[in-house]
Amino acid sequence: METPRRRPGRPSTRGHLGSLSAKDPIEVLPPTALNILGAARRILERDGFASLSLSAIAEEAGEAKASIGYHFGNKEGLIVALLDSLVHEANRSLITETHRFPMGEQRVRSLVEGEERIVEDIESYRPLLEILPHALRDESLRERVAELYAGYRETVLEVLDASTGPDRGTLEPFAMLMIAVVDGLSIQHALDPEGINVRAATALWERMMRAYLRDLGIIDIA
Amino acid sequence: METPRRRPGRPSTRGHLGSLSAKDPIEVLPPTALNILGAARRILERDGFASLSLSAIAEEAGEAKASIGYHFGNKEGLIVALLDSLVHEANRSLITETHRFPMGEQRVRSLVEGEERIVEDIESYRPLLEILPHALRDESLRERVAELYAGYRETVLEVLDASTGPDRGTLEPFAMLMIAVVDGLSIQHALDPEGINVRAATALWERMMRAYLRDLGIIDIA
DNA sequence: GTCTATATTGGGATAGAC
DNA sequence: GTCTATCCCAATATAGAC
Numbered sequence: 472m473e474t475p476r477r478r479p480g481r482p483s484t485r486g487h488l489g490s491l492s493a494k495d496p497i498e499v500l501p502p503t504a505l506n507i508l509g510a511a512r513r514i515l516e517r518d519g520f521a522s523l524s525l526s527a528i529a530e531e532a533g534e535a536k537a538s539i540g541y542h543f544g545n546k547e548g549l550i551v552a553l554l555d556s557l558v559h560e561a562n563r564s565l566i567t568e569t570h571r572f573p574m575g576e577q578r579v580r581s582l583v584e585g586e587e588r589i590v591e592d593i594e595s596y597r598p599l600l601e602i603l604p605h606a607l608r609d610e611s612l613r614e615r616v617a618e619l620y621a622g623y624r625e626t627v628l629e630v631l632d633a634s635t636g637p638d639r640g641t642l643e644p645f646a647m648l649m650i651a652v653v654d655g656l657s658i659q660h661a662l663d664p665e666g667i668n669v670r671a672a673t674a675l676w677e678r679m680m681r682a683y684l685r686d687l688g689i690i691d692i693a
Numbered sequence: 694m695e696t697p698r699r700r701p702g703r704p705s706t707r708g709h710l711g712s713l714s715a716k717d718p719i720e721v722l723p724p725t726a727l728n729i730l731g732a733a734r735r736i737l738e739r740d741g742f743a744s745l746s747l748s749a750i751a752e753e754a755g756e757a758k759a760s761i762g763y764h765f766g767n768k769e770g771l772i773v774a775l776l777d778s779l780v781h782e783a784n785r786s787l788i789t790e791t792h793r794f795p796m797g798e799q800r801v802r803s804l805v806e807g808e809e810r811i812v813e814d815i816e817s818y819r820p821l822l823e824i825l826p827h828a829l830r831d832e833s834l835r836e837r838v839a840e841l842y843a844g845y846r847e848t849v850l851e852v853l854d855a856s857t858g859p860d861r862g863t864l865e866p867f868a869m870l871m872i873a874v875v876d877g878l879s880i881q882h883a884l885d886p887e888g889i890n891v892r893a894a895t896a897l898w899e900r901m902m903r904a905y906l907r908d909l910g911i912i913d914i915a
Numbered sequence: 916g917t918c919t920a921t922a923t924t925g926g927g928a929t930a931g932a933c
Numbered sequence: 934g935t936c937t938a939t940c941c942c943a944a945t946a947t948a949g950a951c
Contacts, residue, residue, distance in 0.1 A: 503934075519830055521743075525927060535936050540928065542934090601826045607819070607883055608741055617884040644893040648901075651877025651894070658876055659869055661829055662839040671866040672873070679870075679901050725916080746944060757918050762946065764916095918951075926943080933936075 497556045504542040504552075507532045511553050516594060520601040523550075550605075554612055557598055558619040565623065569630050578630045579690060583680075586653050587673045593664065596657040623650050631689055638689065645683070652676050719778045726764040726774075729754045733775050738816060742823040745772075772827075776834055779820055780841040787845065791852050800852045801912060805902075808875050809895045815886065818879040845872050853911055860911065867905070874898050 500508070510532035514523055525546060529536040543549040568585050572578045589595055599616075606612035624646035628634045633642040652673075660669045684690045722730070732754035736745050747768060751758040765771040790807050794800045811817055821838075828834035846868035850856045855864040874895075882891045906912045 501934085519826055521827065524925080526925075536927085537929075537937085538935060546927065597826075597829070600829075603880070604741060604819075604823045604826070605743070607822075613884060617888070620881055620884055621888075644890065644897040647878065647881055647889065647891070647894040648874065648898055651874050651881060652870065653877065654880055655873025655875070655877035656869065658825070659842055659873060662835060662842055666839070666843075667869065668866065669869070672869040675866040675905075676870055679905050682904065683897075683901050723916090747946085748944070758945090759919085759947075760917060768945070916951105918949100920948085920950100922945105922947080924943105924945080926941100928940085928942105930939080931937095933934105 497552075497559060500552075501542070503534060503538055507534055507539055507542060507549070508553060508556060510534075511549060512556070512598070515553070515598050515601055520605060547609075550602075551611065551615075554602060554606065554615055557602070558615055561599070562619060562622045562626075565626050569626060574630075574632050576690060579684075582627065582630050582649075583673070583677050586649070586676075587670070589653055590656045590660055590669050590673060593657070593661045596654075596661065600658075600661075620650060631684070633689070638687070641687070642689075645680075649680070719774075719781060722774075723764070725756060725760055729756055729761055729764060729771070730775060730778055732756075733771060734778065734820070737775070737820050737823055741819075742827060769831075772824075773833065773837075776824060776828065776837055779824070780837055783821070784841060784844045784848075787848050791848060796852075796854050798912060801906075804849065804852050804871075805895070805899050808871070808898075809892070811875055812878045812882055812891050812895060815879070815883045818876075818883065822880075822883075842872060853906070855911070860909070863909070864911075867902075871902070 497505075497508070507528060511523060511528045514527055514531055518527075525536050525539050528539060528549075539546075539549055543552055565585065569578055569582055572581055602612075603616065606616045624643070625634065627646040627649050628639060628642055631638075631642055631645075633639050656669050656672055659667060659672075681690065719727075719730070729750060733745060733750045736749055736753055740749075747758050747761050750761060750771075761768075761771060765774055787807065791800055791803055794803050824834075825838065828838045846865070847856065849868040849871050850861060850864055853860070853864055853867075855861050878891050878894055881889060881894075903912065
């Protein structure tokens, strides 16, 4: 526990991935490590964090258990790499999605649509929710997830064209709310997929959100 | 695993705890069981779900490990009882808090204040967050947490005096948002307690919320 | 009802052959 | 780099004395 082997190791080459982080620290791994990481990810999605044992990962990957230790040092090393890959992909997908349209109404629209999609697709939210309690107890993991959320908020600001400029200060709390609504509604939807109408809630949020942005003069009066 | 002992057992005497559930299914337990449950709860808050082992609980409670099996059948039985106690207390505290004031502006105010307090007090949110992923994978636990959230939304509706009446349908999505904002902001606050200004976000939410309720004529124009 | 003691399983880590 | 085999430990469950 004190001195993990850490032969190839993960030198933790993350930058502040605010908008477009250049190098993804995942794809440069050797094939076996990638295979193991993919297997771990599938198990996390399918069976949860508690089922993420080295034996289960090795079986899912079709690799030897000892190979995990070789490539990632120990289990914590594997989890860090797994979280990094989740974080990287989550941020990248949000950015590419919202940047498909030019600045303005269309981007706002795609932001809301992305929000609705995430809330209704429980599976996309599950891996992060699984790892969240564990991440809150580990300083290094917590920072990584915190950076992910900072990236989310940054993307919201970019969509609103407030990444730089005087509106940034007033819109930062708005970005926090925007993300909070996604998380909170995802939880309620996951708890009771049939019983509650999340669509009505996201529609109401869009209405409240547009009223606020209109007051500020951020978006045109539709 | 197939046939747990389940001698005293938990006959699962829950009702739909919408507003005021009459009997709390916790206090009727024998002293040793209560002691074990309290110890389990402390461990969950302090060390997380992963540390919730029978050995740790027995030590924390000063009881024998085997007594847990006797009173709760097996670990799942203990977790169900623990979750029930958490659910019961969470709902009761929200209700008593919001009902300290007469209907109207003061209750809305106490609702918002309660919201702020929960978001800023990470510890109060942690037990539920710890158990949530596990609950989503277990039908019986999931239903219990879903009932808790339904109770939360019901209380919001009561505060707005819309529990019965024509406004209920339109305000149900609002109640969902109200709860979602608490959960979502709690997560962001827990991830980065120093770096982000949750107070500004809750203040913005109050502003947006009041504007919406004013539009509907639910609250007076302040 | 509560205890001690133990059976049994599964987890993480690693030595050492190839 | 990858494998097999093994070590050590912690966890749950339960038998049986009191």
